[in-house]
Amino acid sequence: MAPALAVEELTWRIGGRAIVDGVAFAAAPGELLAVIGPNGAGKTSLFNLISGLTRPDSGRILLGGRDVTRLAPHRRVRHGLGRTFQTSSVFPGLTVAENVQLAAQAAVSGPIGALAVWRRIGGPARDRAADALERTRLAHRARALAGALSHGEKRKLELAILLAAGPSVILLDEPMAGMAVEEVPDLSELIRQVHRDGATILMVEHHIEVVLGLAERIAVLHHGALLACDRPAAVVDDPAVREAYLGEPL
Structure with a gap:
């Protein structure tokens, strides 16, 4: 069975500097994969590449085995990709x-x-x-x-x-951003239920407690590169991950 989502050596540069640097991983159908990393690690840039808002310099994006690297964002949506953003985006009227x-x-x-x-x-x-x-x-x-x-x-x-x-694949870009502490558990439970219902979810999130409570695997970005991608316990114990966070709690 093809991965629900795969990125292959994905790279995007600005002025010669790699913002996303040769990132490669795959999410299985129905998996919840969290993406974490220090500020400026390239997490939202990676989501922009996957959702089509930014065109990569090299590499491929596969959605259910289909190469969508050159498709416009709305066409990726038609192929089963959905995304939320860091700031709320609804029609208020x-x-x-x-x-x-x-x-x-x-x-x-x-x-x-x-x-x-x-x-x-x-x-x-x-x-x-x-x-x-x-x-x-x-x-x-x-x-x-x-x-x-x-x-x-x-x-x-x-x-x-x-x-x-x-959507069959959902990208959640910091869903807990700006939320009151008491609201976080309720939204976490909703995301858990959506996952249980069969959706493949990639989630960027700074609340490490939420990540550890929801994710089956965690991908760690640092300076645009993939530092680790493993089960939560292995990531938490990884010395390279701890060094990258420079003492930030994991």
Whole structure:
């Protein structure tokens, strides 16, 4: 079986400096792989390459065995890739349900069709949206404006939007960023459930407790290169990883 996602010798440079330097790893179908590293290690740049926002200088990106290296971001979405960003990205003037329905309709009819008919959502899209809201425990907030949600609820809404699109591979770029301490366990449990439901997840996250509680393997970036990729216990005990963090807690 082909990996759900594989990157092969992926490299991206700015002014001769390698921001992502020959990174290679593969995520198995249904695996939750965390990506960690000190600030400036290249984690978000790696996600930008995988999602198509940046074109690599060399290397390949394979999604379910298909080479998507030269595909535009929206075409990668059509092939099953979904992503969240460090900052919340929702339509604040639409309701929670409308945000999710728009994503569901885009998955069913494409982005142009979604913009044309989103106010009269069809059966398959409506069912997708309702399921995503239930899975993220937002059904009771369906009629609320997205802009009125708390930060933690917006993070859940972003996850609901992703689920409505039906991705097979999900990139979560610091999902806990900016969240209140008391909100972190709830979102962590939602991510765990999405993983249990079969999604392949790559997650960049600075909360090491969250990483150790969720990840099956951890990839460590340092100066753009892959320093380690192993089970959490092995990564925590790796002297090179500890040295790279210069005393940051693992």
